Amino acid sequence: MKRNVQVVAVALASAMLACFGARAQTPGGVAPAVWYRADAPGSVFSDAGSTAASDNATVQQWNEAQGSGRNLLQSTASARPVFSNSSSLANFNPTVTFDGSNDFLQFTAGTGVNLIDRTNGSIYAAGSMKALKQSGFAGFHASMDYPGLHVFGSNNKLLFFTGGPGYQGLSGASLTAGMFFTAGSGWQNGAGTNASYAAATVSLNGTRTEYSGSELYNANLSTGARDFRIGADNNYGAFSGQLNEVMVFEDKLTADQMDRLETYLAIKYGTTYANGARDYKNSAGNVVWSATTNAGLQNNIAGIGRDDNGALHQKQSWSTNPGRQVLIGTGALAGSNAGNAAGLNNGQFLIWGDNGLAKTPNVAIAGIGGISHRFAAIWKVQNSGNVGTVRVAWEKGFLNLSLIQSADASIDASDVVTGMAANEVTINGVVYNYADVTLGNGQYFTFAAKVASPGGVFTDLRVWLKSENGFTPAEWRDHSGNANHYTQGNANRQPFTAAASYNFNPIIDFGTTGADARFMVVPAGKPYSANGTNSSVFTINLQSRELPLV
Structure with a gap:
């Protein structure tokens, strides 16, 4: 029920807006x-x-x-x-x-x-x-x-x-x-x-x-x-x-008003709207991400966009769902959306979603120099309003990290490959590799890298923890390509890099016993794909230098 108050003031304000050709900005165009x-x-x-x-x-x-x-x-x-x-x-x-x-x-x-x-x-x-x-x-x-x-x-x-x-x-x-x-x-x-x-x-x-x-x-x-x-x-x-x-x-x-409002909120805060089952709509009700056209790529949807009537100008974005996510933005990425100086034109949207598979290089790919594996995850883009060059970033950590762009979901050596490893940017204390590219409407993309392995043994490698690369007391990053990163959130139980070294390599110190015992936690349900899997464990034990697990 609408309130019938301040009619004169509202009428005057409306007349003034009409005179100056202005429109009030409201979330998703819903007042x-x-x-x-x-x-x-x-x-x-x-x-x-x-x-x-x-x-x-x-x-x-x-x-x-x-x-x-x-x-x-x-x-x-x-x-x-x-x-x-x-x-x-x-x-x-x-x-x-x-x-x-x-x-x-x-x-x-x-x-x-x-x-x-x-x-x-x-x-x-x-x-x-x-x-x-x-x-x-x-x-x-x-x-x-x-x-x-x-x-x-x-x-x-x-x-x-x-x-x-x-x-x-x-x-x-x-x-x-x-x-x-x-x-x-x-x-x-x-x-x-x-x-x-x-x-x-x-x-x-x-x-x-x-x-x-x-x-x-x-x-x-x-x-x-x-x-x-x-x-x-x-x-x-x-x-x-x-x-x-x-x-x-x-x-x-109404349902249409909720669609527009919740699209505004989903893009702004990186949440996936309706689990990808509904269309994303701008303030005019136009579809900027089609649930039907992009079926199968409805996971971890995120986007950038500008909608002046809808009070939205998101210049860089990622999905705020759990796990590492691709970061895409206009121009040079910044520590905050407000700090990004490169804007979009009104009506431009670039929205992407993925297939829900692992965001690690664990799928073998041939015919690309310096590359051995691509991510299982594949993303698809919907580009409205001809968004041009954007910066696509992924957290540094893979050898020869590259972006692959494809006209379809079949990723191979005939697709466009752009190296990212030479480009680095630090955002809020985290180092990313990036590529500046144009992502066309309906285009697919993924990432690829050269996956090294201990002694060249890659088959069934599940975990590879290296003291000289990827260790912090809170997280020891896995180099196997399976993202089996080990973590410890309790500062009192976190291991640390010892003052001594082993053959000039760092030593990770797990303390002694009792109150001084330190440990890290295996990811839930991992590293094995099934219970009872046969395995081999190789370690160098001083206080543990590196720990491959196959």
Whole structure:
């Protein structure tokens, strides 16, 4: 239900926009009632609205991005979340992190003030999970129950709650620790089984669950439930993780509006929209990634794009799904999206997805000088608006790393090969190899390298750990091409490079016993492809120099 307020002001603003030929930028071209963006210039403050928050500063005030004055506040210093624009980013965009203990921000509605009337509406948030725990993260009233978005304690699903009956407004899939997400729900009072029940659409990363029976009571319309809060409620618990963008809409969004909004959020934050089962749409409703055309390449979808009406200008991007992902951007890559000086033209999109296979050079390929194997993973591109030269980057670590571009999914020596090993760029402390190329619409690409092996023995090699290359206390990188990297997140149990050496090569020190014992963890389900596999283990044991496992 639309509010019939400030008609004169709205009409005047519309006339002014028409005179100047301007259009307001809204997420995906869908106008919110309130919109909180961590990346909006001059919107996040470490005090009461005069000092812009710097990296790792706490947030006292988060201004509504459209200038409504309906700002989120926290007067208690110990309950403030933390802002970052460099040290902790979401697909190279700024973040606001809540500690899972007591952090929250709130807009407290004055007399006669409503963000929306709550007869119908939609709430959306984009962020990431840190610790899995039941919590509320965006909603009306201190409880976030009238209505609001929660993490349900028993199964970690997204819960849209209106006060009952029970806890039935759940997403189909669950949230997981470390997961980046877009989450939202739209509701319409009286559209359920009868006038006492609401209909709702609950969406987690674009996968939607519909409710239209007696699962959800109508949203509470009392004046005591007009405040809007993010980060923690007063009964279900405090959210642990990032909330980087939060929006409230006056109406229950249509399917087309959700498509455009969730495309905007997916591209901006690197999440895969609807597991690749839905088309990505720009603010005009035009398809910029076709689920049908790109079937089979729907994994780890990410993209860059500019949509002025849709408030999007993502200049570099990767999938924020788990594992190493390809990084693609305009011009010289930077530490943040804002720091990338090379932009796109309005209407340009470059979106890619992969086949879901291993992102390691484990498929033999012949006929390319200096190359022995390619990645099993193959990517496909949809290029809208003639995006030109882009920089394609992969983390340094492979010998003779190269990019292969193909007109089809059959990768061989007849395809275009571009060397990457001579080109290096450091992004946020990580060194990448890169190639500057044009990725045409419908084109496929993958990476290839020269895979060395101990003594030339490559067949069935599972793990090859080398002390002189690829070791840090947190991760010992596998050189077999199988990405069986060994890790240790507990600093007290991490091995280290010893002061001594063995025949001028580094020694990795695993300590002694008891409290001094150090170890690293084998990747889950690896290194073998099946239980009971016969194997041979070769080591040099002083304190372990290198460790090939076949």
